[in-house]
Amino acid sequence: xxxxxxxxxxxxxxxxxxxxxxxxxxxxxxxxxxxxxxxxxxxxxxxxxxxxxxxxxxxxxxxxxxxxxxxxxxxxxxxxxxxxxxxxxxxxxxxxxxxxxxxxxxxxxxxxxxxxxxxxxxxxxxxxxxxxxxxxxxxxxxxxxxxxxxxxxxxxxxxxxxxxxxxxxxxxxxxxxxxxxxxxxxxxxxxxxxxxxxxxxxxxxxxxxxxxxxxxxxxxxxxxxxxxxxxxxxxxxxxxxxxxxxxxxxxxxxxxxxxxxxxxxxxxxxxxxxxxxxxxxxxxxxxxxxxxxxxxxxxxxxxxxxxxxxxxxxxxxxxxxxxxxxxxxxxxxxxxxxxxxxxxxxxxxxxxxxxxxxxxxxxxxxxxxxxxxxxxxxxxxxxxxxxxxxxxxxxxxxxxxxxxxxxxxxxxxxxxxxxxxxxxxxxxxxxxxxxxxxxxxxxxxxxxxxxxxxxxxxxxxxxxxxxxxxxxxxxxxxxxxxxxxxxxxxxxxxxxxxxxxxxxxxxxxxxxxxxxxxxxxxxxxxxxxxxxxxxxxxxxxxxxxxxxxxxxxxxxxxxxxxxxxxxxxxxxxxxxxxxxxxxxxxxxxxxxxxxxxxxxxxxxxxxxxxxxxxxxxxxxxxxxxxxxxxxxxxxxxxxxxxxxxxxxxxxxxxxxxxxxxxxxxxxxxxxxxxxxxxxxxxxxxxxxxxxxxxxxxxxxxxxxxxxxxxxxxxxxxxxxxxxxxxxxxx
Numbered sequence: 001x002x003x004x005x006x007x008x009x010x011x012x013x014x015x016x017x018x019x020x021x022x023x024x025x026x027x028x029x030x031x032x033x034x035x036x037x038x039x040x041x042x043x044x045x046x047x048x049x050x051x052x053x054x055x056x057x058x059x060x061x062x063x064x065x066x067x068x069x070x071x072x073x074x075x076x077x078x079x080x081x082x083x084x085x086x087x088x089x090x091x092x093x094x095x096x097x098x099x100x101x102x103x104x105x106x107x108x109x110x111x112x113x114x115x116x117x118x119x120x121x122x123x124x125x126x127x128x129x130x131x132x133x134x135x136x137x138x139x140x141x142x143x144x145x146x147x148x149x150x151x152x153x154x155x156x157x158x159x160x161x162x163x164x165x166x167x168x169x170x171x172x173x174x175x176x177x178x179x180x181x182x183x184x185x186x187x188x189x190x191x192x193x194x195x196x197x198x199x200x201x202x203x204x205x206x207x208x209x210x211x212x213x214x215x216x217x218x219x220x221x222x223x224x225x226x227x228x229x230x231x232x233x234x235x236x237x238x239x240x241x242x243x244x245x246x247x248x249x250x251x252x253x254x255x256x257x258x259x260x261x262x263x264x265x266x267x268x269x270x271x272x273x274x275x276x277x278x279x280x281x282x283x284x285x286x287x288x289x290x291x292x293x294x295x296x297x298x299x300x301x302x303x304x305x306x307x308x309x310x311x312x313x314x315x316x317x318x319x320x321x322x323x324x325x326x327x328x329x330x331x332x333x334x335x336x337x338x339x340x341x342x343x344x345x346x347x348x349x350x351x352x353x354x355x356x357x358x359x360x361x362x363x364x365x366x367x368x369x370x371x372x373x374x375x376x377x378x379x380x381x382x383x384x385x386x387x388x389x390x391x392x393x394x395x396x397x398x399x400x401x402x403x404x405x406x407x408x409x410x411x412x413x414x415x416x417x418x419x420x421x422x423x424x425x426x427x428x429x430x431x432x433x434x435x436x437x438x439x440x441x442x443x444x445x446x447x448x449x450x451x452x453x454x455x456x457x458x459x460x461x462x463x464x465x466x467x468x469x470x471x472x473x474x475x476x477x478x479x480x481x482x483x484x485x486x487x488x489x490x491x492x493x494x495x496x497x498x499x500x501x502x503x504x505x506x507x508x509x510x511x512x513x514x515x516x517x518x519x520x521x522x523x524x525x526x527x528x529x530x531x532x533x534x535x536x537x538x539x540x541x542x543x544x545x546x547x548x549x550x551x552x553x554x555x556x557x558x559x560x561x562x563x564x565x566x567x568x569x570x571x572x573x574x575x576x577x578x579x580x581x582x583x584x585x586x587x588x589x590x591x592x593x594x595x596x597x598x599x600x601x602x603x604x605x606x607x608x609x610x611x612x613x614x615x616x617x618x619x620x621x622x623x624x625x626x627x628x629x630x631x632x633x634x635x636x637x638x639x640x641x642x643x644x645x646x647x648x649x650x651x652x653x654x655x656x657x658x659x660x661x662x663x664x665x666x667x668x669x670x671x672x673x674x675x676x677x678x679x680x681x682x683x684x685x686x687x688x689x690x691x692x693x694x695x696x697x698x699x700x701x702x703x704x705x706x707x708x709x710x711x712x713x714x715x716x717x718x719x720x721x722x723x724x725x726x727x728x729x730x
Contacts, residue, residue, distance in 0.1 A: 513538025
């Protein structure tokens with residue numbers, strides 16, 4: 001007969017009782033997925049990555065998938081490498097033999113209370129001969145719950161208990177030498193954690209766990225714990241200095257997630273946010289009446305796990321009445337004080353940017369308020385050099401604020417996302433993707449709906465359908481665009497910053513990257529020095545002298561700025577749907593020169609090759625005094641390789657324009673791009689061309705990039721109509 005290596009309970013032919021299945025990690029030595037036991041934790045080896053998750057080998061021929069939806073962080077932030085030993089939980093085995101895995105926050109033997117080997121024939125201790133069946137007494141003597149010492153059962157138990165996203169009960173004490181010792185230790189554990197322990201004999205204490213019930217208080221004070229005074233209320237920002245202390249915090253619940261072990265409440269006060277772990281039973285929701293938005297009071301011990309501060313709840317009180325109002329009043333006052341920047345100081349003293357100060361301060365306040373409210377921020381920008389500069393500037397400003405606000409080390413991956421757009425239009429495809437993700441995060445993880453910040457995109461009517469989809473859910477949206485904007489957009493979003501609509505004077509060639517860099521400095525003035533070179537990087541040509549000088553003062557000469565621009569443009573093209581956060585940060589902020597120089601060299605080689613091919617196949621003609629360069633982009637460019645058509649045409653146009661009336665038109669199967677030396681409205685061109693070719697269904701597809709769409713069967717007629725319309729516009 002076998003006995004549990006944790007509590008000594010008779011378990012027949014096994015070595016761990018049902019209540020301790022998730023306290024033990026197993027080395028699997030079977031040869032069939034069918035032998036795996038759901039909910040158990042197993043040691044595995046990383047086999048490789050896919051876009052949707054990680055494959056982990058549990059044994060030769062037995063591989064499981066840890067889907068990205070099971071992770072407590074972003075897939076691209078996972079530090080695992082192929083060949084690494086890792087720990088995972090088996091969710092289940094499908095009829096076809098596929099193994100579904102779940103995330104384990106415990107990633108070391110010592111973090112489990114025991115280790116067993118599971119073979120097809122049964123399970124045994126690592127150093128035990130599986131043919132020798134131990135007695136109950138032998139099991140109790142030989143069980144070694146990993147590296148725990150018998151002197152520290154409660155501390156280790158509490159530590160495991162507080163792990164978020166973990167299926168560890170963490171409530172039982174280590175195996176005792178006799179029943180009297182175990183009873184004493186169980187009582188001590190009850191006092192410290194507020195959770196019942198299970199005696200060796202398998203009998204359950206009759207007392208209910210402290211966290212089963214939620215007290216509600218209004219004006220009344222919480223009764224003092226028997227024999228102890230009430231903990232002192234402290235601010236969340238001070239918890240890093242209070243590890244090991246029992247404290248009281250008050251705040252608003254901004255997130256709730258259920259793990260395989262405790263329920264984790266994210267609580268925010270006027271100084272920050274922290275995870276609070278509350279336990280009833282493994283995988284059972286503690287305090288079911290407490291929801292996101294509730295004001296609560298928490299008494300508990302401050303603990304540190306791998307550098308993350310969290311509170312092990314001993315009592316969680318749902319506040320109402322004056323007590324709840326006091327919490328919300330403190331939060332509101334802090335938001336008002338902290339969210340609005342004191343003022344705007346445009347980079348390089350740009351007067352055009354200064355005239356947009358009110359709108360930029362509104363945008364900065366919206367971003368800062370989202371951070372303080374623990375609301376995720378999603379930044380959308382075009383996959384261009386200018387777009388990436390703008391998005392990276394905001395990222396540089398916001399991430400430190402998130403780190404300061406949240407105790408979890410990976411909070412920046414939960415609360416900030418930058419998603420590039422293939423085109424500078426926020427269409428239904430992008431909006432549907434965003435809506436799906438935000439609703440999944442809301443329903444699965446109780447996350448608040450995010451703030452959307454669109455930079456260099458979303459400002460024209462071509463984005464109206466996408467913006468409207470977000471507005472259905474009451475999502476806040478801020479749009480900042482230096483190039484183009486339509487008045488209709490102002491009514492569709494919360495804040496729109498646009499030089500065009502504000503009718504400001506000054507520089508008409510202001511880039512979105514330059515505008516947003518000043519916005520970023522208002523969001524977080526401490527990163528201002530990091531942003532000084534970004535405006536110059538965002539211009540392909542004719543960068544204003546003030547930004548060139550500012551970059552030079554920051555240590556970036558003209559050659560270095562060009563290398564950065566080209567390197568970012570090349571990386572923006574590949575894996576365009578990925579934010580490439582770390583790579584872009586390395587290029588723009590941390591690179592000593594080698595990386596950017598290397599990538600920019602590739603940029604120049606690829607661009608020059610394509611330019612030579614395109615230039616040799618350009619057809620020129622003159623219409624009404626305007627010189628045209630016409631290029632068949634289907635026949636003489638590589639559509640699915642770098643450079644993208646808009647960038648190629650930009651460079652081709654710059655090389656050929658000589659100051660005279662000149663236009664470059666790139667014509668594809670059902671779309672074309674227009675570049676001109678005059679201020680020509682692509683919408684006017686499309687409207688006039690539609691009159692000249694009424695059967696072609698001509699429409700403006702993108703104002704910023706001069707893009708027009710049409711029916712492919714009318715291509716020749718469209719080309720003639722567009723050339724005529726452009727000539728008339730001059």
